[in-house]
């Protein structure tokens with residue numbers, strides 16, 4: 001479904017190697033129905049040609065402030081007023097600095113000064129440049145001025161270094177843009193003033209210093225819920241197991257490894273939480289003893305004695321002033337009846353049932369389809385991206401707590 005139809009987006013491209021990803025971004029914004037006009041700085045044109053963006057956006061590319069022909073077609077003030085959103089991706093360190101200081105010496109910076117539309121920027125630069133106090137101060141100033149900074153992500157960089165400064169992927173940027181528009185349309189933030197704590201990912205249970213028992217959970221559903229909770233105005237805290245996902249901007253993250261660590265962190269946080277959502281695939285058992293040295297192979301078979309891990313969500317749900325507590329039930333059979341059993345046995349307010357036999361949804365997939373079950377009703381959420389499912393779950397939780405406030 002085209003979720004950006006009739007939305008007019010100026011896509012500003014500044015000089016950086018990530019500019020090549022903006023070709024894909026243009027395509028994806030168009031796929032969602034947006035009308036995209038690309039504005040390039042001189043630096044951007046060193047990396048990718050305007051012709052590429054003209055072909056992908058279906059509109060002429062603007063690159064000059066003082067071009068008579070361009071001004072006659074759509075002047076810079078007219079362009080600034082045309083936009084519903086100015087999205088700068090990639091936003092170089094230099095551009096962030098010029099935006100912070102209100103420069104107007106090229107078309108893109110001038111548009112940013114002249115527009116009434118919200119501005120979002122996806123920083124992309126070397127990790128040291130991002131970490132530099134000058135860039136950090138600029139980023140802070142921009143955020144205080146309600147300019148939306150999307151990312152950066154963290155990981156391997158084109159320069160060969162590793163750290164924060166990667167431009168978010170085009171799909172992540174499209175999701176962020178959708179959220180910006182839906183937030184602007186939302187009359188009120190449904191969870192403002194609430195604290196939401198979410199467990200996510202797998203846990204690792206050590207056998208010896210180098211081996212562990214774990215599972216395939218990617219953490220994507222929990223991270224999507226943390227983003228959706230934040231977008232709904234909540235304070236959002238993620239208690240993450242070992243996953244390779246970057247922390248959504250504005251979400252507080254606590255890293256844990258084992259079920260016991262996740263249990264401790266959850267109980268620390270749950271007392272002050274209004275909502276607790278357990279998406280983590282916690283290992284049910286851990287090795288009874290952890291060998292101090294690497295276990296050597298000797299006999300043909302070996303037995304590992306396991307001991308039960310604490311049930312985190314059940315522990316939270318048995319607190320005297322428990323938060324609104326939500327669990328997940330990943331099942332291979334009798335989905336609804338097992339989920340209902342867990343709702344009751346763990347004293348949950350809501351359980352999200354997931355059929356994990358389907359390869360197109362659930363574990364490790366970007367898609368999900370679930371049934372939301374409370375004591376009173378069932379609600380099926382059709383197959384969609386985990387982001388879209390997360391938003392719907394957060395909406396259901398928000399409605400449920402407004403009907404039955406904590407305490």
Ligand code: C5P
Pocket residue numbers: 199259278279280281282283284309310311312313314326327328329330342
């Ligand atoms: O009992 P089962 O593992 O199927 O329950 C799944 C739900 O319980 C999920 O919400 C999961 O995060 C939570 N859980 C937990 N601690 C455990 C096991 C499961 O919080 N030790």
